[in-house]
Amino acid sequence: MKPIEFYDTRTRRQRRFEPLEPGRVGIYSCGPTVYAEQHIGNLRSRLFSDLLKRFLLSEGFEVTHVINITDVGHLVSDADEGEDKMEAAARRAGRSALEIADHYTRLWREDAAAVNCLPPEHNPRASEHIREQIELAKKLEAKGYLYTIPDGVYFDTSRFPRYAELAGLDLAGQAEGARIGVTEGKRNPSDFAVWKFAEEGVRRLQEWDSPWGRGFPGWHLECSAMSVRYLGERIDIHTGGIDLAPVHHTNEVAQSECAFDVHPWVDFWMHNEFLNMGAEKMSKSTGNVTTLSDLVRRGIDPLAFRYFFLQAHYRQQQVFSEKAIQSAAKGLQRLQKIAAALEEATGEGDEALQAPFRARFRDALADDLNAPRAMAVVWDVARNDTLGEADRRDLLRRFEAVLGLKLGEAVVEDDGDRWETDPGIDGLLAERQAARAAKDWATADRIRDELVAMGIEIVDTPEGARWRRKGAG
RNA sequence: GGCGGCGUAGCCAAGUGGCUAAGGCACGGGCCUGCAAAGCCCUGAUCCCCGGUUCGAGUCCGGGCGCCGCCUCCA
Incomplete structure (x- = not known):
């Protein structure tokens, strides 16, 4: 059995994964800033961490997955300037920051559930951990890493030699071309706020007392x-x-390693690449975003997006398009049908026959979560004619634990609830049925052609003909 | 300007120097049901271009061309 290997951003290579504590794995995933609806690019990150978790669970690890909810302090600019996104969103909507956070947190959880993500063990909110953040800042202050300027309390990155390590930044080279706005008093361009003071005379929706003054924590x-x-x-x-x-992770490392005196603070940094809309990345600032609810509105099964996600490697940019998601929806539908049919199989499988397929599937994922390769194995099993049905059923059940595509669960038979009725059309269909009964195919086909011309699709079933408007689907 | 990545069949995409370059979707054939739908089978690639290294390169090196990302909010 091959060892589990993941690519680590910090060391820039793929290497063997072993938990710090045998049998147990802790995963921390940066979650959403809940000031707006998340798009399917954000969802890719969620799916990525879920795939990671599911794979580790399938390997027998006890996994503790933490995903944070950012509901305070995420400013419009990483230069620690500009508005707080939460405050701005709340002001626009005329609601409280808490209401905004609750609303978008709920949407985010619904999306995750819709694509069958396992819930994290902890889903903490930044605003509910202000005390912990202040404690951490005090630790850093005691060690001399912080300094105070009129704007807030800052971390002096020049005191942390490994600062640029994670991202491989060339700080000197960057400074030249940077268009970063300069905050008055910062000692180094890369210094970042740990605590921001509330502006004089401005009442924020979210602000707290701290040893340094009233304000709010820096995002990182x-x-x-x-x-x-x-x-x-x-x-x-x-x-x-x-x-x-x-920026964000680099600053996290600085704070954590200095506060806890550890290195490396994080054993494996795993970053997923972006989802592109056509040639360009999907991003809120350019407005070319699609949300899961957009897809659902178009009749696409949310799990089709999960299937789509599994078709590309998480470290590659993936291109989203209408064609691509339709293709995923079709593939998913077929796979679900096959799996559901196999659930009818009786008898027991043969472990020895299944072993090679399990190994191929597992090894693909052990190789830096190569989901596309794993999916190829899934299809090999799904359409295999040498394995028995019981073996195929067992294998797909096993794969499902990692895939999360709801394989083997009862599928609603072919859009059963979307068939329509209409007196006029049903009348025409009845005529056609009569013609069919009389084997008058010419008349039957003429009626169907007329209906098709009206944009209506007819499907004959043992229970009679059913219809729906094409594209309504 | 600095740094990183990508260019594989119509589309989404795997590919860890070496048998006939995964898989899915679409297209085109065929089977099967009167027809249609569903299902099943079959079918497709001089791996962006030019050099080089090697017995052998989609895979390594160099040079082009095209594209993307980060250094600005962004998952």
Whole structure:
């Protein structure tokens, strides 16, 4: 059996994975900032961490998965300037920050559930861990890493030599071309806020007292503070979108390693690549976003997006398109039908015959979560004519634990609830049925052609003909 | 300007120097049901271009061309 290997962003190579503590794995995943509806690019990150978790569970590990909810302190700019996204969203909607956070957190959880993600063991909110964040900042202050300027309390990155390690940044080279706005008083361009002071005369929706003054925590602080509470001072795996590596994760590392005196704080940094819309990435700022609810509105099964996700490797940019999601929906539907049919199989399988397929599937995932290769094995089993039905059933059940495609569960037979009725059309259909009964195919086909011309699709079943408007589906 | 990545059949995509370059979807054939739908079977690639290394390269090196990302909010 091949060892489990994952690609680690920090060391820039794929290497053997072994948990810090035998048998148990802690995963920390950067979750959503709940000021807007998440799009399917965000969902790719969620699916990625879920695939990771499911695979580790299938390998017999006890997994503790933590996903944070950012509901405070995420500013519009990483230069620690601009508005707080939560505050801005709340103001726009005329609601409280808490209401906004609750609303979008609920949507986010619904999306995750719809694509069959396992719930995380912990799903902490930044605003409910202010004390922990202040404690962490105090630790850093005691060690001399912080300094205070009128704007807030900052982390002096020059005191942390490994600062650029994670993202492989060339700080000197960056400074030249950077368009980062400069906050008055910062000692280094890369210094970041640990605590921001509430502006004079401005009443924020979210602000707290701290040893340094009234204000709110810097965005990066929450991950360091909450991860240590739920996972301890070292983490096996930290996941997130690739965009988070240069700033957010780099700053997390600085805080955590300095506060806890550990290195490496995170054993494996795993970052997923972006989902592209056509040639360009999907991003809120450019507006080319699609949400899961958009897909559902178009009649697409949310699990089709999961299937789509599994068809590409998580470290490759994946191209989303109408064609691609339709193709995934079709593939999923066929796979579900096959699996459901196999559930009818009786008898017991033969472990020895199944073993090679299990090994191929498992080894693909053990190789840095190569889901596309695993999917090829799934299809090999699904359409295999040398294995017995019981073996195919057993294998698909086993794969399902990692895939999460709801294989083998009862499928609603072919859109059963979408068939329509209409007096006029039903009348025509009745005429056609009469013609068919009389074997008058010419008349029967003429009627069907007329209906098809009206954009109506007819499907004959043992229970009679049913119909629906094409594209309504 | 600095850094990183990608270009594989119509589309989404695997591919860890070496038998006939995975898999899914679509297209086109065929089987099967009166027809249609569903299902099943079959079918498709000089791996962006040019050099080089090697017995052998989609895979390594160099040079082009095209595209994407990060250094600005973003998963």
